[in-house]
Amino acid sequence: MQTSTKPTSQPQxxxxxxxxxxxxxxxVVFGPYASQILADYGAEVIKVESPEGDSTRNTGPRLEEGLSAIFLGVNRNKKSICLNLKDPQARDALLKLADTADVLMHSVRPQKMAALGLDHETLLARNPKLIYAGLHGFGNGGAYAGRPAYDDIIQGLSGIADIMTIQSGTPRYLPTIAADKTCGVAAAHAILAALFQRERTGRGQFIEIPMFETxxxxxxxEHLYGHHLPGHSDEIGYPRVLTEWRKPYRTSDGFVCMMPYTDKHWRTFFSQSGYPQHAADERFTSISMRTRHIAELYELAGQIVSKHPTAHWLDFCDTHEIPAAAANKLADLESDPHLKSVDFFTDIQNDAGHRYRFTRSPIRMEHSRVDPVMAPRLGEHTRAELIRAGLSVEIVDKMLSSGAAKQHAGSSDKN
Incomplete structure (x- = not known):
């Protein structure tokens, strides 16, 4: 097959x-994480906040009011405008902005958006090319539709607290905002898919990303497991990841993350570490048998690993091509050799002279690059963006005076 050498007519x-x-x-995190992913791909993201601002602006340490740690983690590369959507002028201003937008995404309960006259039917009638994304707790039409949802609630409902119970004996949430972030990734790819479909059809659409279902x-x-075979198996939950022994192995001086997985890995691990009898144990010779006896296998491996220091096992696994790594502490990540070598962290100094540290997007694209930009102050871009949307200077100034809109004190029309 020959490859065309014609220059593309597509704009670069x-x-x-x-x-x-x-x-x-x-x-909070669900929606802002999704929009940050899209901002990292180069979209212009205009964050629309109430006069009180996103609650995460006040979550964690801060160098200046409204730029707290959790907010910084999910709001880089964005602009901020501040509107009181209960005010008719602010609502009209948002509609004006939506007329030229490609995507409107919200995490407000659907009934509240309808009460404000900002439901998807209204906005799609005005702008048929709009992608209107509802990031909801629960799917419309379901038994839980319209209920409020936060990460802890969704972790509990989706079975995470239960699988933690199976593994540890205590119902717990994962110590990360797992539901918000997982669903945020799903929302980002759903919006990208809708934008791609619009390129083909010319039509926008309403899309819903419900946290519980997602x-x-x-x-x-992995945990539907035997229930993929209704009537043939009652097993639910993947045994390998549910055993209490699935954790970093304790060495004689610390911990190591080691993952023999294939038949060859396990044969090599046992025979080369001085326990050839276990390499021939029928409980451990195939993946199906290892899965059936996973607790015994991991407990046995843990006993063997405990006899030598971490460096020994990292060298052992490197020599025998068994996947392994050190168990980083959170405080180790900024000095991790790999993350440093790929410039994963970057420092930004804002106009107040404060230095902030951000991660870059983990995704690298040959023909697309967006460097991290400082997260916005509340209402930093209100005046400039409303004027850019076509509102007159007089109307915008009136909105700012009445409280329908709010502008950060240090902002200018140049933003």
Whole structure:
């Protein structure tokens, strides 16, 4: 097959989503993480906040008011405008912004958006090319539709607290905002898929990303297990990841993350560590048998690993091509040799002279690059963006005076 050498007629852009305008009415982590992913691909994300601002602006340590740690983690590369959507002028301003937007995403309960006249039917009638993304707790039409949802609630409902109970004996949530972030990734790819479909059809659409359904799907990838075979198996939950012995192995001086997985890995591990009798043990000779006896296998491996220091096992696994790594502490990540060598962390100094540290997008694209930009102050871009949307200077100034809109004190029309 010959490859065409004709130059492409497509315009060259500096980022994958350059020219895509997103109105982001989400808050906390679920929605902001999704919109940050899209901003990292080059979309112009305009964060629409209430006069009180996103609650995460006040979560964690801060150098200045409204720029707290959790907010910084999910709001880089965005602009911020501040509107009181209960005010008719602010609502009209948002509609004006939505008329030229590619995406509007929100995490407000659907009934509240309808009461404000900002439901998807209304906005799609005005702008048929709009992607209207509802990031909800529960799917419309379901028994739980319209209920509020936070990460802890969804972790509990989706079975995470239960699988923690099976493994440890105590119902617990994962010590990370797992539901918000997992569903945020799902929301980002759903929006990208809708944008791709619009390229083909010219039509926008309403899309819904419900947390409960999304997280349940995520958990059941491996844990539906025998229930994939209704009437033939009552087993639910993947034994390998549920055993209490699935954890970093304790060495004689610390911990190591070691993952013999294939038949060859386990034969090599046992025979080369001085325990050839276990390599021939029928309980451990195939993946199906190892899965059946996973607790015994991991307990036995743990006893063997405990006899030597971490460095020994890292060298052993490197020599015998068994996957292994050190168990990083959170405080180790900024000095991790790999993360340093790929410039994963970057420091930004803002106009107040404060230094902030951000991660970059983990994704690298040959023809798209977006460097991290400082997260915005509350209402930093209100005046400039409303004027850019076509509102007159007089109307915008009146909105700012009445409280329908709010502008950060140090901002200017140049933003």
């Amino acid at each position: 852009t500096s980022s994958a989503l350059e020219g895509i305008k997103i109105l982001d009415l989400t808050s 997280m349940t799907s995520y958990v059941l990838v």
